[in-house]
Amino acid sequence: MEAVEVLELPEKDAERNAFVNLDPAGFFIRPPPKPHELDTFITPEDQVFQTIHMGAAFVDHGQWLLVVDGLVERPFALSLPLLQQLPSRTITAFHECFGSPLKAATTALWRVGNVRWTGVPLHTLLQIAQPLPQAQFVWSEGLDRGDFSTLQTDRYQKDLPLAKALGDEVLLAYEINGKPLSKEQGAPVRLVVPGWFGTNATKWVCRLSVQAGRAPGPFTTTLYNVPDPVSGVLRPVWQAEVNSMIVRPAPGAKVGTEVRVEGWAWGERDVERVEVTVNSGVEAHQITLLSRCDAD
Numbered sequence: 334m335e336a337v338e339v340l341e342l343p344e345k346d347a348e349r350n351a352f353v354n355l356d357p358a359g360f361f362i363r364p365p366p367k368p369h370e371l372d373t374f375i376t377p378e379d380q381v382f383q384t385i386h387m388g389a390a391f392v393d394h395g396q397w398l399l400v401v402d403g404l405v406e407r408p409f410a411l412s413l414p415l416l417q418q419l420p421s422r423t424i425t426a427f428h429e430c431f432g433s434p435l436k437a438a439t440t441a442l443w444r445v446g447n448v449r450w451t452g453v454p455l456h457t458l459l460q461i462a463q464p465l466p467q468a469q470f471v472w473s474e475g476l477d478r479g480d481f482s483t484l485q486t487d488r489y490q491k492d493l494p495l496a497k498a499l500g501d502e503v504l505l506a507y508e509i510n511g512k513p514l515s516k517e518q519g520a521p522v523r524l525v526v527p528g529w530f531g532t533n534a535t536k537w538v539c540r541l542s543v544q545a546g547r548a549p550g551p552f553t554t555t556l557y558n559v560p561d562p563v564s565g566v567l568r569p570v571w572q573a574e575v576n577s578m579i580v581r582p583a584p585g586a587k588v589g590t591e592v593r594v595e596g597w598a599w600g601e602r603d604v605e606r607v608e609v610t611v612n613s614g615v616e617a618h619q620i621t622l623l624s625r626c627d628a629d
């Protein structure tokens with residue numbers, strides 16, 4: 334790689350100085366459009382659902398720093414102009430919320446959209462930092478802090494196993510559908526982890542720390558671990574399970590004897606086949622897959 338310009342590691346926690354306030358503070362959900370309204374391949378960014386646990390961080394972009402540290406040969410920091418100077422990629426990926434980490438997902442089955450993210454691959458930054466042999470996870474930290482449910486924390490903190498973090502689809506994104514991220518979407522920069530649930534996509538990101546074990550904050554320990562359906566053992570909410578939705582016919586639509594059914598199917602792994610059942614499951618029909626989305 335060509336020589337890239339980076340900053341020396343600032344004093345501890347200096348990256349948190351870019352935080353101005355929570356505006357507004359508190360839990361916030363922007364609900365997704367109804368399934369029959371999610372009818373375009375790319376979801377317009379002003380319609381994509383939003384999930385905010387503690388409040389939307391208002392960040393001073395001029396003071397924003399991204400620190401890359403931990404178990405690395407060469408810790409460093411980047412300002413926003415320095416990050417945006419690095420080669421970028423645009424990825425089309427589904428963006429799906431796992432749902433409430435406090436209760437079973439019964440009302441938010443389709444908190445999902447499909448968007449184009451633009452940013453710098455995380456592996457570019459890891460290549461500069463050079464993880465040490467003990468490195469296993471990349472912790473990501475957001476500038477938001479405060480209360481969620483009965484928990485309190487000084488930072489939103491998530492982790493990714495190094496193998497996923499090195500995938501070239503994982504981005505430090507600053508654009509959604511070709512436009513700068515809004516404050517609520519994590520401006521100026523957020524992590525995006527295509528194929529994995531939205532909870533891993535840390536917004537208002539300010540620090541990436543390479544570590545040997547899992548992150549200790551409430552969003553990786555108390556919250557966002559679910560029993561494996563087979564073994565019952567708790568596992569982190571990482572890969573998105575296969576899921577689907579019917580877009581047409583809309584609920585309650587009057588249909589004739591011949592019905593064209595349209596919808597979306599997605600998951601961490603490629604979807605090979607979709608079936609639809611009618612008459613309460615008496616008849617099953619295979620659906621033709623019209624197009625497949627691979628990250629581009």
Ligand SMILES: Nc1nc2c(c(=O)[nH]1)N[C@H]1C(S)=C(S)[C@@H](COP(=O)(O)O)O[C@H]1N2
Nearest residue numbers: 383384385386430475489531532534535536
């Ligand atoms: N810093 C921070 N990042 C966060 C969250 C948060 O509350 N704080 N919410 C997560 C969850 S649960 C989801 S589903 C996605 C939602 O991203 P969006 O609001 O841009 O759709 O952001 C994730 N990243």
Ligand SMILES: [Mo]
Nearest residue numbers: 384430431532
């Ligand atoms: Mo979420």
